Amino acid sequence: MRFAEAVERIERATSFGELGGDGEATYRAYAKAVHPDAVSDDRTAIATHAFATLSRLYHQRNQRVITGDIADLAAGENGTLTKVPRSPADNDLMEAEADALKILRDKGDPQYRPYAPKLIETYLHEDAERKRRRINVQERLVGFVPLTAVAKKRDPRDTAWIWRRLLVGLGWAHRAGVIHGAVLEEHVLIHPEQHGLALVDWCYSGASVKAIVARQRDAYPPEVLNEKTASPATDIHMATSLMVRLSEDLPKPLRRFADGCLYDAPRMRPQDAWRLLHELDETLHNLYGPRKFRPFTI
Structure with a gap:
Protein backbone atom coordinates (compact mmCIF):
# COMPACT_ATOMS: atom_id res chain seq x y z
CA MET A 1 0.00 0.00 0.00
CA GLN A 60 -11.42 1.73 19.72
CA ARG A 61 -12.56 -0.96 17.30
CA ASN A 62 -14.29 -3.14 19.94
CA GLN A 63 -15.31 -0.39 22.31
CA ARG A 64 -18.70 0.60 20.98
CA VAL A 65 -20.85 1.61 23.92
CA ILE A 66 -24.30 2.28 22.58
CA THR A 67 -26.34 3.13 19.53
CA GLY A 68 -28.17 6.37 20.25
CA ASP A 69 -31.10 8.13 18.62
CA ILE A 70 -29.08 9.67 15.80
CA ALA A 71 -25.48 8.65 16.51
CA ASP A 72 -23.18 5.81 17.46
CA LEU A 73 -20.99 6.25 20.53
CA ALA A 74 -17.61 4.64 21.10
CA ALA A 75 -15.42 4.80 24.20
CA GLY A 76 -11.78 5.76 24.02
CA GLU A 77 -9.02 4.54 26.30
CA ASN A 78 -8.55 8.02 27.78
CA GLY A 79 -12.03 8.35 29.28
CA THR A 80 -13.67 9.90 26.25
CA LEU A 81 -16.85 9.12 24.35
CA THR A 82 -16.85 9.81 20.61
CA LYS A 83 -20.27 10.50 19.13
CA VAL A 84 -20.63 10.05 15.37
CA PRO A 85 -23.95 10.76 13.59
CA ARG A 86 -25.08 7.98 11.30
CA SER A 87 -26.38 10.52 8.77
CA PRO A 88 -24.77 13.84 7.75
CA ALA A 89 -28.32 15.21 7.68
CA ASP A 90 -28.16 15.27 11.49
CA ASN A 91 -25.11 17.51 11.65
CA ASP A 92 -27.32 20.39 12.79
CA LEU A 93 -28.40 18.36 15.83
CA MET A 94 -24.79 17.55 16.65
CA GLU A 95 -23.94 21.24 16.36
CA ALA A 96 -26.84 22.07 18.69
CA GLU A 97 -25.40 19.69 21.27
CA ALA A 98 -21.91 21.14 20.98
CA ASP A 99 -23.28 24.68 21.30
CA ALA A 100 -25.37 23.76 24.36
CA LEU A 101 -22.44 22.11 26.14
CA LYS A 102 -20.20 25.09 25.37
CA ILE A 103 -22.76 27.50 26.85
CA LEU A 104 -23.13 25.34 29.96
CA ARG A 105 -19.35 25.31 30.33
CA ASP A 106 -18.91 29.05 29.80
CA LYS A 107 -22.05 30.51 31.39
CA GLY A 108 -23.36 27.86 33.77
CA ASP A 109 -22.53 27.92 37.47
CA PRO A 110 -19.38 25.73 37.74
CA GLN A 111 -20.59 23.86 40.83
CA TYR A 112 -23.32 22.18 38.76
CA ARG A 113 -21.18 21.09 35.81
CA PRO A 114 -21.39 17.38 36.76
CA TYR A 115 -25.05 17.54 35.65
CA ALA A 116 -23.91 17.40 31.99
CA PRO A 117 -20.96 15.73 30.25
CA LYS A 118 -17.93 17.84 29.43
CA LEU A 119 -17.40 18.64 25.74
CA ILE A 120 -13.77 17.88 24.92
CA GLU A 121 -13.75 18.48 21.17
CA THR A 122 -16.08 19.00 18.22
CA TYR A 123 -15.01 18.82 14.58
CA LEU A 124 -16.10 18.03 11.03
CA HIS A 125 -14.93 14.77 9.53
CA GLU A 126 -15.01 13.86 5.84
CA ASP A 127 -15.22 10.15 5.01
CA ALA A 128 -14.11 8.27 1.90
CA GLU A 129 -17.36 9.19 0.14
CA ARG A 130 -16.72 12.86 0.94
CA LYS A 131 -19.64 12.95 3.36
CA ARG A 132 -19.01 15.39 6.19
CA ARG A 133 -20.15 14.63 9.73
CA ARG A 134 -20.02 16.72 12.89
CA ILE A 135 -18.35 14.61 15.58
CA ASN A 136 -18.55 15.44 19.28
CA VAL A 137 -16.01 14.04 21.73
CA GLN A 138 -17.25 14.11 25.31
CA GLU A 139 -16.22 13.00 28.75
CA ARG A 140 -17.42 9.46 29.50
CA LEU A 141 -19.51 9.24 32.67
CA VAL A 142 -18.23 6.12 34.42
CA GLY A 143 -20.66 4.25 36.67
CA PHE A 144 -23.74 5.97 35.24
CA VAL A 145 -26.66 4.13 33.65
CA PRO A 146 -29.76 5.47 31.83
CA LEU A 147 -33.15 5.39 33.49
CA THR A 148 -34.16 2.84 30.88
CA ALA A 149 -32.21 0.38 33.05
CA VAL A 150 -34.72 0.76 35.89
CA ALA A 151 -36.74 -2.41 35.39
CA LYS A 152 -39.86 -1.53 37.38
CA LYS A 153 -41.68 1.34 39.03
CA ARG A 154 -40.29 2.41 42.40
CA ASP A 155 -41.58 3.69 45.70
CA PRO A 156 -41.69 7.51 45.45
CA ARG A 157 -39.33 7.68 48.44
CA ASP A 158 -36.75 5.87 46.32
CA THR A 159 -37.17 8.14 43.31
CA ALA A 160 -37.40 11.46 45.19
CA TRP A 161 -33.65 12.05 44.84
CA ILE A 162 -33.85 11.58 41.07
CA TRP A 163 -36.72 14.06 40.87
CA ARG A 164 -34.80 16.58 42.96
CA ARG A 165 -31.61 16.26 40.95
CA LEU A 166 -33.49 16.55 37.69
CA LEU A 167 -34.83 19.90 38.80
CA VAL A 168 -31.37 21.00 39.95
CA GLY A 169 -29.82 20.10 36.58
CA LEU A 170 -32.61 21.71 34.58
CA GLY A 171 -32.55 24.85 36.72
CA TRP A 172 -28.81 25.14 36.15
CA ALA A 173 -29.25 24.80 32.38
CA HIS A 174 -32.14 27.25 32.24
CA ARG A 175 -30.23 29.89 34.19
CA ALA A 176 -27.48 29.57 31.58
CA GLY A 177 -30.03 30.00 28.79
CA VAL A 178 -30.16 26.37 27.62
CA ILE A 179 -33.28 24.23 27.14
CA HIS A 180 -32.67 20.47 27.03
CA GLY A 181 -35.74 19.67 24.93
CA ALA A 182 -35.82 15.88 25.36
CA VAL A 183 -35.95 14.88 29.03
CA LEU A 184 -36.53 11.16 28.44
CA GLU A 185 -35.47 7.93 30.14
CA GLU A 186 -32.59 7.35 27.74
CA HIS A 187 -31.25 10.89 28.22
CA VAL A 188 -31.15 10.87 32.03
CA LEU A 189 -28.19 9.00 33.49
CA ILE A 190 -27.95 8.13 37.18
CA HIS A 191 -25.20 6.81 39.41
CA PRO A 192 -27.26 4.49 41.67
CA GLU A 193 -24.71 4.14 44.48
CA GLN A 194 -23.71 7.80 44.72
CA HIS A 195 -27.15 9.22 43.81
CA GLY A 196 -25.61 11.19 40.97
CA LEU A 197 -27.46 12.40 37.88
CA ALA A 198 -26.47 13.80 34.50
CA LEU A 199 -28.49 14.96 31.52
CA VAL A 200 -27.08 13.76 28.20
CA ASP A 201 -27.89 14.04 24.49
CA TRP A 202 -28.31 17.79 24.18
CA CYS A 203 -28.88 17.43 20.42
CA TYR A 204 -32.52 18.50 20.82
CA SER A 205 -31.74 21.66 22.79
CA GLY A 206 -33.07 25.07 21.86
CA ALA A 207 -36.30 27.03 21.74
CA SER A 208 -36.98 25.98 18.15
CA VAL A 209 -37.58 22.25 17.87
CA LYS A 210 -35.65 20.66 14.99
CA ALA A 211 -36.46 17.03 15.77
CA ILE A 212 -37.99 14.70 18.35
CA VAL A 213 -37.37 11.11 19.37
CA ALA A 214 -40.13 9.56 17.28
CA ARG A 215 -40.63 6.44 19.39
CA GLN A 216 -41.23 8.68 22.43
CA ARG A 217 -43.68 10.99 20.70
CA ASP A 218 -46.32 10.53 23.41
CA ALA A 219 -43.90 11.84 26.05
CA TYR A 220 -43.73 15.33 24.52
CA PRO A 221 -46.03 18.20 25.58
CA PRO A 222 -48.36 19.82 23.02
CA GLU A 223 -46.20 22.85 22.18
CA VAL A 224 -43.42 20.62 20.85
CA LEU A 225 -45.70 18.61 18.57
CA ASN A 226 -47.93 21.47 17.46
CA GLU A 227 -45.84 24.64 17.44
CA LYS A 228 -42.35 23.11 17.30
CA THR A 229 -41.31 25.28 20.24
CA ALA A 230 -39.75 24.56 23.62
CA SER A 231 -39.14 26.51 26.83
CA PRO A 232 -38.13 25.81 30.43
CA ALA A 233 -41.78 24.83 30.98
CA THR A 234 -41.30 22.13 28.34
CA ASP A 235 -38.40 20.59 30.25
CA ILE A 236 -40.39 20.75 33.48
CA HIS A 237 -43.36 19.00 31.85
CA MET A 238 -41.16 16.23 30.42
CA ALA A 239 -39.22 15.76 33.66
CA THR A 240 -42.44 15.51 35.65
CA SER A 241 -43.99 13.08 33.18
CA LEU A 242 -40.82 10.97 33.38
CA MET A 243 -40.95 10.83 37.17
CA VAL A 244 -44.63 9.86 37.11
CA ARG A 245 -43.71 6.98 34.79
CA LEU A 246 -40.88 5.92 37.10
CA SER A 247 -42.77 6.17 40.41
CA GLU A 248 -45.38 3.75 41.69
CA ASP A 249 -48.65 4.96 43.26
CA LEU A 250 -47.85 8.61 43.92
CA PRO A 251 -49.44 9.88 47.16
CA LYS A 252 -52.11 12.51 46.58
CA PRO A 253 -49.88 15.50 47.53
CA LEU A 254 -47.22 14.38 45.03
CA ARG A 255 -49.88 13.64 42.43
CA ARG A 256 -51.26 17.19 42.84
CA PHE A 257 -47.72 18.55 42.60
CA ALA A 258 -47.17 16.62 39.37
CA ASP A 259 -50.51 17.63 37.89
CA GLY A 260 -49.59 21.28 38.36
CA CYS A 261 -46.60 20.75 36.07
CA LEU A 262 -48.50 18.90 33.34
CA TYR A 263 -50.98 21.45 32.01
CA ASP A 264 -51.25 21.53 28.23
CA ALA A 265 -50.59 25.28 28.09
CA PRO A 266 -46.94 26.11 28.89
CA ARG A 267 -47.88 29.43 30.53
CA MET A 268 -49.88 27.55 33.19
CA ARG A 269 -46.93 25.42 34.23
CA PRO A 270 -44.06 26.39 36.55
CA GLN A 271 -41.33 28.25 34.69
CA ASP A 272 -38.49 28.09 37.24
CA ALA A 273 -37.08 24.64 38.05
CA TRP A 274 -35.16 25.82 41.11
CA ARG A 275 -38.21 27.50 42.60
CA LEU A 276 -40.16 24.34 41.84
CA LEU A 277 -37.50 22.34 43.69
CA HIS A 278 -38.33 24.20 46.90
CA GLU A 279 -42.00 23.30 46.45
CA LEU A 280 -41.07 19.66 45.87
CA ASP A 281 -38.91 19.65 49.00
CA GLU A 282 -41.80 21.01 51.06
CA THR A 283 -44.15 18.38 49.67
CA LEU A 284 -41.67 15.57 50.36
CA HIS A 285 -40.95 16.85 53.88
CA ASN A 286 -44.65 17.01 54.74
CA LEU A 287 -45.10 13.46 53.45
CA TYR A 288 -41.99 11.68 54.72
CA GLY A 289 -40.23 13.96 57.18
CA PRO A 290 -36.51 14.89 57.01
CA ARG A 291 -34.60 13.54 54.02
CA LYS A 292 -32.82 10.22 54.50
CA PHE A 293 -30.44 8.39 52.18
CA ARG A 294 -32.15 5.36 50.69
CA PRO A 295 -29.95 2.92 48.71
CA PHE A 296 -31.02 2.63 45.08
CA THR A 297 -30.24 -0.54 43.15
CA ILE A 298 -30.89 -1.38 39.51
Whole structure:
Protein backbone atom coordinates (compact mmCIF):
# COMPACT_ATOMS: atom_id res chain seq x y z
CA MET A 1 0.00 0.00 0.00
CA ARG A 2 1.36 3.41 -0.95
CA PHE A 3 2.02 6.01 1.75
CA ALA A 4 -0.26 8.73 0.33
CA GLU A 5 -3.16 6.32 -0.15
CA ALA A 6 -2.82 4.91 3.37
CA VAL A 7 -2.68 8.39 4.94
CA GLU A 8 -5.77 9.53 3.02
CA ARG A 9 -7.80 6.47 4.07
CA ILE A 10 -6.76 6.76 7.71
CA GLU A 11 -7.57 10.46 7.95
CA ARG A 12 -11.03 9.94 6.45
CA ALA A 13 -12.00 6.93 8.56
CA THR A 14 -14.34 7.32 11.53
CA SER A 15 -13.86 3.68 12.60
CA PHE A 16 -11.27 0.97 12.07
CA GLY A 17 -13.79 -1.05 10.08
CA GLU A 18 -13.76 1.60 7.34
CA LEU A 19 -10.15 0.69 6.62
CA GLY A 20 -11.29 -2.61 5.17
CA GLY A 21 -11.12 -4.94 8.14
CA ASP A 22 -11.10 -5.19 11.90
CA GLY A 23 -8.18 -7.51 12.55
CA GLU A 24 -4.49 -7.28 13.31
CA ALA A 25 -3.50 -7.99 9.69
CA THR A 26 -5.22 -4.83 8.51
CA TYR A 27 -3.56 -2.85 11.27
CA ARG A 28 -0.09 -4.19 10.37
CA ALA A 29 -0.58 -3.34 6.68
CA TYR A 30 -1.46 0.29 7.42
CA ALA A 31 1.16 0.58 10.16
CA LYS A 32 3.86 -0.58 7.76
CA ALA A 33 2.78 2.03 5.22
CA VAL A 34 2.68 5.03 7.57
CA HIS A 35 5.15 4.23 10.35
CA PRO A 36 7.30 7.32 10.99
CA ASP A 37 10.48 5.22 11.01
CA ALA A 38 9.79 3.96 7.49
CA VAL A 39 9.41 7.30 5.67
CA SER A 40 11.66 10.12 4.59
CA ASP A 41 12.28 13.10 6.85
CA ASP A 42 9.92 15.39 4.92
CA ARG A 43 7.06 12.96 5.59
CA THR A 44 7.73 12.36 9.29
CA ALA A 45 5.15 14.82 10.63
CA ILE A 46 2.38 13.52 8.37
CA ALA A 47 3.31 9.91 9.16
CA THR A 48 3.36 10.55 12.91
CA HIS A 49 -0.15 12.01 12.83
CA ALA A 50 -1.49 9.23 10.60
CA PHE A 51 0.10 6.52 12.76
CA ALA A 52 -1.42 8.03 15.92
CA THR A 53 -4.85 8.15 14.27
CA LEU A 54 -4.48 4.56 13.10
CA SER A 55 -3.59 3.42 16.62
CA ARG A 56 -6.61 5.23 18.09
CA LEU A 57 -8.99 3.68 15.57
CA TYR A 58 -7.53 0.24 16.19
CA HIS A 59 -7.84 0.45 19.96
CA GLN A 60 -11.42 1.73 19.72
CA ARG A 61 -12.56 -0.96 17.30
CA ASN A 62 -14.29 -3.14 19.94
CA GLN A 63 -15.31 -0.39 22.31
CA ARG A 64 -18.70 0.60 20.98
CA VAL A 65 -20.85 1.61 23.92
CA ILE A 66 -24.30 2.28 22.58
CA THR A 67 -26.34 3.13 19.53
CA GLY A 68 -28.17 6.37 20.25
CA ASP A 69 -31.10 8.13 18.62
CA ILE A 70 -29.08 9.67 15.80
CA ALA A 71 -25.48 8.65 16.51
CA ASP A 72 -23.18 5.81 17.46
CA LEU A 73 -20.99 6.25 20.53
CA ALA A 74 -17.61 4.64 21.10
CA ALA A 75 -15.42 4.80 24.20
CA GLY A 76 -11.78 5.76 24.02
CA GLU A 77 -9.02 4.54 26.30
CA ASN A 78 -8.55 8.02 27.78
CA GLY A 79 -12.03 8.35 29.28
CA THR A 80 -13.67 9.90 26.25
CA LEU A 81 -16.85 9.12 24.35
CA THR A 82 -16.85 9.81 20.61
CA LYS A 83 -20.27 10.50 19.13
CA VAL A 84 -20.63 10.05 15.37
CA PRO A 85 -23.95 10.76 13.59
CA ARG A 86 -25.08 7.98 11.30
CA SER A 87 -26.38 10.52 8.77
CA PRO A 88 -24.77 13.84 7.75
CA ALA A 89 -28.32 15.21 7.68
CA ASP A 90 -28.16 15.27 11.49
CA ASN A 91 -25.11 17.51 11.65
CA ASP A 92 -27.32 20.39 12.79
CA LEU A 93 -28.40 18.36 15.83
CA MET A 94 -24.79 17.55 16.65
CA GLU A 95 -23.94 21.24 16.36
CA ALA A 96 -26.84 22.07 18.69
CA GLU A 97 -25.40 19.69 21.27
CA ALA A 98 -21.91 21.14 20.98
CA ASP A 99 -23.28 24.68 21.30
CA ALA A 100 -25.37 23.76 24.36
CA LEU A 101 -22.44 22.11 26.14
CA LYS A 102 -20.20 25.09 25.37
CA ILE A 103 -22.76 27.50 26.85
CA LEU A 104 -23.13 25.34 29.96
CA ARG A 105 -19.35 25.31 30.33
CA ASP A 106 -18.91 29.05 29.80
CA LYS A 107 -22.05 30.51 31.39
CA GLY A 108 -23.36 27.86 33.77
CA ASP A 109 -22.53 27.92 37.47
CA PRO A 110 -19.38 25.73 37.74
CA GLN A 111 -20.59 23.86 40.83
CA TYR A 112 -23.32 22.18 38.76
CA ARG A 113 -21.18 21.09 35.81
CA PRO A 114 -21.39 17.38 36.76
CA TYR A 115 -25.05 17.54 35.65
CA ALA A 116 -23.91 17.40 31.99
CA PRO A 117 -20.96 15.73 30.25
CA LYS A 118 -17.93 17.84 29.43
CA LEU A 119 -17.40 18.64 25.74
CA ILE A 120 -13.77 17.88 24.92
CA GLU A 121 -13.75 18.48 21.17
CA THR A 122 -16.08 19.00 18.22
CA TYR A 123 -15.01 18.82 14.58
CA LEU A 124 -16.10 18.03 11.03
CA HIS A 125 -14.93 14.77 9.53
CA GLU A 126 -15.01 13.86 5.84
CA ASP A 127 -15.22 10.15 5.01
CA ALA A 128 -14.11 8.27 1.90
CA GLU A 129 -17.36 9.19 0.14
CA ARG A 130 -16.72 12.86 0.94
CA LYS A 131 -19.64 12.95 3.36
CA ARG A 132 -19.01 15.39 6.19
CA ARG A 133 -20.15 14.63 9.73
CA ARG A 134 -20.02 16.72 12.89
CA ILE A 135 -18.35 14.61 15.58
CA ASN A 136 -18.55 15.44 19.28
CA VAL A 137 -16.01 14.04 21.73
CA GLN A 138 -17.25 14.11 25.31
CA GLU A 139 -16.22 13.00 28.75
CA ARG A 140 -17.42 9.46 29.50
CA LEU A 141 -19.51 9.24 32.67
CA VAL A 142 -18.23 6.12 34.42
CA GLY A 143 -20.66 4.25 36.67
CA PHE A 144 -23.74 5.97 35.24
CA VAL A 145 -26.66 4.13 33.65
CA PRO A 146 -29.76 5.47 31.83
CA LEU A 147 -33.15 5.39 33.49
CA THR A 148 -34.16 2.84 30.88
CA ALA A 149 -32.21 0.38 33.05
CA VAL A 150 -34.72 0.76 35.89
CA ALA A 151 -36.74 -2.41 35.39
CA LYS A 152 -39.86 -1.53 37.38
CA LYS A 153 -41.68 1.34 39.03
CA ARG A 154 -40.29 2.41 42.40
CA ASP A 155 -41.58 3.69 45.70
CA PRO A 156 -41.69 7.51 45.45
CA ARG A 157 -39.33 7.68 48.44
CA ASP A 158 -36.75 5.87 46.32
CA THR A 159 -37.17 8.14 43.31
CA ALA A 160 -37.40 11.46 45.19
CA TRP A 161 -33.65 12.05 44.84
CA ILE A 162 -33.85 11.58 41.07
CA TRP A 163 -36.72 14.06 40.87
CA ARG A 164 -34.80 16.58 42.96
CA ARG A 165 -31.61 16.26 40.95
CA LEU A 166 -33.49 16.55 37.69
CA LEU A 167 -34.83 19.90 38.80
CA VAL A 168 -31.37 21.00 39.95
CA GLY A 169 -29.82 20.10 36.58
CA LEU A 170 -32.61 21.71 34.58
CA GLY A 171 -32.55 24.85 36.72
CA TRP A 172 -28.81 25.14 36.15
CA ALA A 173 -29.25 24.80 32.38
CA HIS A 174 -32.14 27.25 32.24
CA ARG A 175 -30.23 29.89 34.19
CA ALA A 176 -27.48 29.57 31.58
CA GLY A 177 -30.03 30.00 28.79
CA VAL A 178 -30.16 26.37 27.62
CA ILE A 179 -33.28 24.23 27.14
CA HIS A 180 -32.67 20.47 27.03
CA GLY A 181 -35.74 19.67 24.93
CA ALA A 182 -35.82 15.88 25.36
CA VAL A 183 -35.95 14.88 29.03
CA LEU A 184 -36.53 11.16 28.44
CA GLU A 185 -35.47 7.93 30.14
CA GLU A 186 -32.59 7.35 27.74
CA HIS A 187 -31.25 10.89 28.22
CA VAL A 188 -31.15 10.87 32.03
CA LEU A 189 -28.19 9.00 33.49
CA ILE A 190 -27.95 8.13 37.18
CA HIS A 191 -25.20 6.81 39.41
CA PRO A 192 -27.26 4.49 41.67
CA GLU A 193 -24.71 4.14 44.48
CA GLN A 194 -23.71 7.80 44.72
CA HIS A 195 -27.15 9.22 43.81
CA GLY A 196 -25.61 11.19 40.97
CA LEU A 197 -27.46 12.40 37.88
CA ALA A 198 -26.47 13.80 34.50
CA LEU A 199 -28.49 14.96 31.52
CA VAL A 200 -27.08 13.76 28.20
CA ASP A 201 -27.89 14.04 24.49
CA TRP A 202 -28.31 17.79 24.18
CA CYS A 203 -28.88 17.43 20.42
CA TYR A 204 -32.52 18.50 20.82
CA SER A 205 -31.74 21.66 22.79
CA GLY A 206 -33.07 25.07 21.86
CA ALA A 207 -36.30 27.03 21.74
CA SER A 208 -36.98 25.98 18.15
CA VAL A 209 -37.58 22.25 17.87
CA LYS A 210 -35.65 20.66 14.99
CA ALA A 211 -36.46 17.03 15.77
CA ILE A 212 -37.99 14.70 18.35
CA VAL A 213 -37.37 11.11 19.37
CA ALA A 214 -40.13 9.56 17.28
CA ARG A 215 -40.63 6.44 19.39
CA GLN A 216 -41.23 8.68 22.43
CA ARG A 217 -43.68 10.99 20.70
CA ASP A 218 -46.32 10.53 23.41
CA ALA A 219 -43.90 11.84 26.05
CA TYR A 220 -43.73 15.33 24.52
CA PRO A 221 -46.03 18.20 25.58
CA PRO A 222 -48.36 19.82 23.02
CA GLU A 223 -46.20 22.85 22.18
CA VAL A 224 -43.42 20.62 20.85
CA LEU A 225 -45.70 18.61 18.57
CA ASN A 226 -47.93 21.47 17.46
CA GLU A 227 -45.84 24.64 17.44
CA LYS A 228 -42.35 23.11 17.30
CA THR A 229 -41.31 25.28 20.24
CA ALA A 230 -39.75 24.56 23.62
CA SER A 231 -39.14 26.51 26.83
CA PRO A 232 -38.13 25.81 30.43
CA ALA A 233 -41.78 24.83 30.98
CA THR A 234 -41.30 22.13 28.34
CA ASP A 235 -38.40 20.59 30.25
CA ILE A 236 -40.39 20.75 33.48
CA HIS A 237 -43.36 19.00 31.85
CA MET A 238 -41.16 16.23 30.42
CA ALA A 239 -39.22 15.76 33.66
CA THR A 240 -42.44 15.51 35.65
CA SER A 241 -43.99 13.08 33.18
CA LEU A 242 -40.82 10.97 33.38
CA MET A 243 -40.95 10.83 37.17
CA VAL A 244 -44.63 9.86 37.11
CA ARG A 245 -43.71 6.98 34.79
CA LEU A 246 -40.88 5.92 37.10
CA SER A 247 -42.77 6.17 40.41
CA GLU A 248 -45.38 3.75 41.69
CA ASP A 249 -48.65 4.96 43.26
CA LEU A 250 -47.85 8.61 43.92
CA PRO A 251 -49.44 9.88 47.16
CA LYS A 252 -52.11 12.51 46.58
CA PRO A 253 -49.88 15.50 47.53
CA LEU A 254 -47.22 14.38 45.03
CA ARG A 255 -49.88 13.64 42.43
CA ARG A 256 -51.26 17.19 42.84
CA PHE A 257 -47.72 18.55 42.60
CA ALA A 258 -47.17 16.62 39.37
CA ASP A 259 -50.51 17.63 37.89
CA GLY A 260 -49.59 21.28 38.36
CA CYS A 261 -46.60 20.75 36.07
CA LEU A 262 -48.50 18.90 33.34
CA TYR A 263 -50.98 21.45 32.01
CA ASP A 264 -51.25 21.53 28.23
CA ALA A 265 -50.59 25.28 28.09
CA PRO A 266 -46.94 26.11 28.89
CA ARG A 267 -47.88 29.43 30.53
CA MET A 268 -49.88 27.55 33.19
CA ARG A 269 -46.93 25.42 34.23
CA PRO A 270 -44.06 26.39 36.55
CA GLN A 271 -41.33 28.25 34.69
CA ASP A 272 -38.49 28.09 37.24
CA ALA A 273 -37.08 24.64 38.05
CA TRP A 274 -35.16 25.82 41.11
CA ARG A 275 -38.21 27.50 42.60
CA LEU A 276 -40.16 24.34 41.84
CA LEU A 277 -37.50 22.34 43.69
CA HIS A 278 -38.33 24.20 46.90
CA GLU A 279 -42.00 23.30 46.45
CA LEU A 280 -41.07 19.66 45.87
CA ASP A 281 -38.91 19.65 49.00
CA GLU A 282 -41.80 21.01 51.06
CA THR A 283 -44.15 18.38 49.67
CA LEU A 284 -41.67 15.57 50.36
CA HIS A 285 -40.95 16.85 53.88
CA ASN A 286 -44.65 17.01 54.74
CA LEU A 287 -45.10 13.46 53.45
CA TYR A 288 -41.99 11.68 54.72
CA GLY A 289 -40.23 13.96 57.18
CA PRO A 290 -36.51 14.89 57.01
CA ARG A 291 -34.60 13.54 54.02
CA LYS A 292 -32.82 10.22 54.50
CA PHE A 293 -30.44 8.39 52.18
CA ARG A 294 -32.15 5.36 50.69
CA PRO A 295 -29.95 2.92 48.71
CA PHE A 296 -31.02 2.63 45.08
CA THR A 297 -30.24 -0.54 43.15
CA ILE A 298 -30.89 -1.38 39.51
